[in-house]
Amino acid sequence: MPIFKSQLCVAITGVAAVVLANPGPTPSAQLVAFPEAVAHAQITPPSRVQRHPTQTYKHRRDLFDSLGSGVNSVLSQLGNIPSYVASGVPNFFQDFPTGDAVQSSLGLDDEQVAALPTNVLNLSPYGNWTDQGWNVRFHGNVYKQPNIPQDRLNDLANIFLIDVDIETLPPEQQDQARNMTASIFVIQQEDQNVTVHLEPAAMAGSSGEPGGGGAVTPGGGSQDLALPYPTTEQGDFDVFLPIANTSGPNGYLMAGNATNDIQRLNVYANGTNTGNATAYLVPPTGLTIISDVDDILRVTKIYDPAEGLLNSFARPFVPWMNMPEIYANWSRSIPDFHFHYLTTTPEQVTRNYMDFIFKTYPGGSFDTRPLNFSDVSATLSIRAFLLNKIFDTFPQRKFILVADTSNSDVMRAYPQLAVDRPNQVQCIFLRNTSATDADNYFPYDTSGFENLNQQMYMFFNVPDDLRGLDIANGQCYNQSVPQNVTFGFQDEALGIHGDPPSAAGHVVIQWFASLVTAIAVTAWLFV
Numbered sequence: 020m021p022i023f024k025s026q027l028c029v030a031i032t033g034v035a036a037v038v039l040a041n042p043g044p045t046p047s048a049q050l051v052a053f054p055e056a057v058a059h060a061q062i063t064p065p066s067r068v069q070r071h072p073t074q075t076y077k078h079r080r081d082l083f084d085s086l087g088s089g090v091n092s093v094l095s096q097l098g099n100i101p102s103y104v105a106s107g108v109p110n111f112f113q114d115f116p117t118g119d120a121v122q123s124s125l126g127l128d129d130e131q132v133a134a135l136p137t138n139v140l141n142l143s144p145y146g147n148w149t150d151q152g153w154n155v156r157f158h159g160n161v162y163k164q165p166n167i168p169q170d171r172l173n174d175l176a177n178i179f180l181i182d183v184d185i186e187t188l189p190p191e192q193q194d195q196a197r198n199m200t201a202s203i204f205v206i207q208q209e210d211q212n213v214t215v216h217l218e219p220a221a222m223a224g225s226s227g228e229p230g231g232g233g234a235v236t237p238g239g240g241s242q243d244l245a246l247p248y249p250t251t252e253q254g255d256f257d258v259f260l261p262i263a264n265t266s267g268p269n270g271y272l273m274a275g276n277a278t279n280d281i282q283r284l285n286v287y288a289n290g291t292n293t294g295n296a297t298a299y300l301v302p303p304t305g306l307t308i309i310s311d312v313d314d315i316l317r318v319t320k321i322y323d324p325a326e327g328l329l330n331s332f333a334r335p336f337v338p339w340m341n342m343p344e345i346y347a348n349w350s351r352s353i354p355d356f357h358f359h360y361l362t363t364t365p366e367q368v369t370r371n372y373m374d375f376i377f378k379t380y381p382g383g384s385f386d387t388r389p390l391n392f393s394d395v396s397a398t399l400s401i402r403a404f405l406l407n408k409i410f411d412t413f414p415q416r417k418f419i420l421v422a423d424t425s426n427s428d429v430m431r432a433y434p435q436l437a438v439d440r441p442n443q444v445q446c447i448f449l450r451n452t453s454a455t456d457a458d459n460y461f462p463y464d465t466s467g468f469e470n471l472n473q474q475m476y477m478f479f480n481v482p483d484d485l486r487g488l489d490i491a492n493g494q495c496y497n498q499s500v501p502q503n504v505t506f507g508f509q510d511e512a513l514g515i516h517g518d519p520p521s522a523a524g525h526v527v528i529q530w531f532a533s534l535v536t537a538i539a540v541t542a543w544l545f546v
């Protein structure tokens with residue numbers, strides 16, 4: 020069953036209400052009770068009724084204030100913590116809407132759906148060099164885009180916007196909100212055969228981006244390929260496939276052990292003009308940057324859900340300060356630098372992310388959250404899954420990892436990779452979102468960094484802190500940026516400086532940190 024946005028709000032209100040209304044004797048019973056209530060709540064179809072969840076978020080501030088004034092005294096009264104809280108995973112994030120749910124909520128019959136054109140979301144692939152030649156990871160989704168009348172789209176968009184009616188927004192924000200909403204209301208196509216056509220990509224590339232690190236146009240490589248498996252139940256495809264060394268007017272593909280250059284190929288999904296992407300053939304050795312997108316490359320404010328939803332749904336995407344300049348310099352000055360963008364945003368909105376990135380940052384390969392990662396633990400494990408996949412694909416390359424402190428999955432996965440694969444991690448850069456945003460009440464856990472060498476990581480405040488670092492030669496730490504890493508939970512707004520919270524406080528903080536990640540990656544899926 021799909022989860023509805025209103026449930027999410029109920030859930031958050033539930034948390035706030037429990038702690039606020041009842042900081043006294045027996046909050047534990049209610050804390051235990053509410054997720055059950057949410058799990059069994061009736062799913063209400065989208066309606067015109069405007070919700071007023073603002074209260075939720077006003078309470079959120081109060082909630083944190085109350086935590087801050089005495090985290091231990093409030094939390095020590097919680098008594099038995101349910102196991103799903105202790106595991107850091109709120110159990111109401113389950114079961115995403117499927118194409119069928121979208122189809123029935125729009126009242127479309129099968130014939131109407133069959134008549135719609137097929138679209139393909141083609142994520143920019145990377146490929147590695149193997150004994151069989153180049154091996155390219157094709158991944159994406161096959162879906163149909165229903166035509167939804169504007170007034171219906173407005174209704175649907177209002178489900179996502181918090182305490183804002185779409186009709187009160189400026190016209191360009193209305194368009195953006197309808198566009199985002201439409202891209203969520205798609206009908207994924209299972210059991211589809213996917214075929215692609217490859218050809219050398221000229222400098223401009225199919226989507227206009229030049230490609231990071233001076234990627235080059237190969238002499239050959241044109242070919243047609245049929246992917247070996249049909250799409251999954253959710254319309255996804257994700258498969259590594261060897262490609263042939265075909266000749267073109269200017270020669271062949273270069274072998275991965277004969278060049279340091281990254282070669283660019285256009286990838287067109289057959290039967291649609293919605294499935295264009297650029298593939299990057301990446302040699303075994305060299306440097307790859309893996310960058311998160313939200314709150315590091317664009318302003319999202321994921322830690323402030325009402326703002327986060329507006330920034331994601333209605334406002335045009337805006338780069339974070341002068342990050343584009345930092346990446347452009349790295350792309351120009353570091354030879355053969357492979358850019359890989361890895362976001363855990365839902366697949367449905369990924370097209371908008373790719374459009375923004377490729378207009379604003381160097382071209383590169385792309386990863387997003389596949390639709391089968393939909394339950395809570397999968398949602399929280401997807402980042403590590405995708406990171407391990409690219410690390411496994413390029414065991415000899417060195418990686419620069421970039422993100423911000425508001426992702427609890429990043430705060431775990433990045434330092435863990437440095438421990439597990441010390442020869443592959445060169446630098447970890449984390450934007451300290453608390454430094455520039457007093458509204459960020461979200462705790463972050465720096466304990467994973469305890470045994471890492473300070474020379475390989477940095478918590479930074481503004482993009483200029485990254486200026487002038489010789490990252491290609493392993494200079495990852497700018498001595499003029501004060502580091503205040505306590506190797507524990509930190510939340511300056513709440514006055515938490517890594518002092519070990521009580522056991523109960525610890526799990527609850529961790530739970531909140533997971534919750535924000537879950538909100539960030541799922542909030543816009545609650546149709």
Ligand SMILES: *[C@@H]1O[C@H](CO)[C@@H](O)[C@H](O)[C@H]1NC(C)=O
Binds near residue numbers: 149150151
């Ligand atoms: C390059 O790789 C191919 C395929 O793995 C292999 O046959 C060839 O010997 C390699 N060449 C060099 C110079 O290592």
Ligand SMILES: *[C@@H]1O[C@H](CO)[C@@H](O)[C@H](O)[C@H]1NC(C)=O
Binds near residue numbers: 164198199201202
């Ligand atoms: C959203 O806008 C982009 C850019 O104008 C367009 O290419 C895309 O088709 C739109 N998506 C939907 C679902 O309307």
Ligand SMILES: *[C@@H]1O[C@H](CO)[C@@H](O)[C@H](O)[C@H]1NC(C)=O
Binds near residue numbers: 211249
């Ligand atoms: C996909 O290809 C297989 C094998 O070629 C074929 O049997 C099947 O009918 C195709 N499916 C669709 C939906 O075209």
Ligand SMILES: *[C@@H]1O[C@H](CO)[C@@H](O)[C@H](O)[C@H]1NC(C)=O
Binds near residue numbers: 216
């Ligand atoms: C893909 O389309 C091209 C051009 O229309 C066609 O030549 C090719 O046979 C198609 N490839 C497959 C595998 O269907």
Ligand SMILES: *[C@@H]1O[C@H](CO)[C@@H](O)[C@H](O)[C@H]1NC(C)=O
Binds near residue numbers: 152153272275277
């Ligand atoms: C493709 O073949 C050409 C000519 O034999 C050769 O020079 C080149 O190394 C080959 N490239 C790959 C990717 O195997």
Ligand SMILES: *[C@@H]1O[C@H](CO)[C@@H](O)[C@H](O)[C@H]1NC(C)=O
Binds near residue numbers: 225292293
């Ligand atoms: C995809 O590429 C084809 C072939 O170059 C082109 O005709 C089509 O307009 C492109 N589609 C988009 C959405 O850019």
Ligand SMILES: *[C@@H]1O[C@H](CO)[C@@H](O)[C@H](O)[C@H]1NC(C)=O
Binds near residue numbers: 389
């Ligand atoms: C999702 O599908 C991919 C293959 O497309 C598979 O490797 C992965 O394990 C699946 N994940 C989950 C959580 O089912």
Ligand SMILES: *[C@@H]1O[C@H](CO)[C@@H](O)[C@H](O)[C@H]1NC(C)=O
Binds near residue numbers: 147148149413
């Ligand atoms: C290429 O990538 C695949 C998929 O991740 C991996 O299994 C394989 O070991 C890689 N090959 C090499 C030579 O690194």
Ligand SMILES: *[C@@H]1O[C@H](CO)[C@@H](O)[C@H](O)[C@H]1NC(C)=O
Binds near residue numbers: 451453454465478511
């Ligand atoms: C993050 O910034 C805040 C506010 O400036 C600061 O108090 C905190 O120590 C910083 N955290 C780290 C890990 O440097």
Ligand SMILES: *[C@@H]1O[C@H](CO)[C@@H](O)[C@H](O)[C@H]1NC(C)=O
Binds near residue numbers: 484
């Ligand atoms: C370090 O950070 C400061 C402050 O943002 C900046 O002015 C400087 O360019 C950075 N780089 C180096 C190598 O000091």
Ligand SMILES: *[C@@H]1O[C@H](CO)[C@@H](O)[C@H](O)[C@H]1NC(C)=O
Binds near residue numbers: 349352353486488490
């Ligand atoms: C640009 O990047 C190079 C390579 O990391 C670095 O050496 C140089 O100082 C950077 N320049 C600026 C202005 O950041």
Ligand SMILES: *[C@@H]1O[C@H](CO)[C@@H](O)[C@H](O)[C@H]1NC(C)=O
Binds near residue numbers: 501
């Ligand atoms: C570092 O954190 C401590 C609290 O643990 C605080 O008193 C101090 O001002 C912080 N220093 C900086 C440079 O942020």
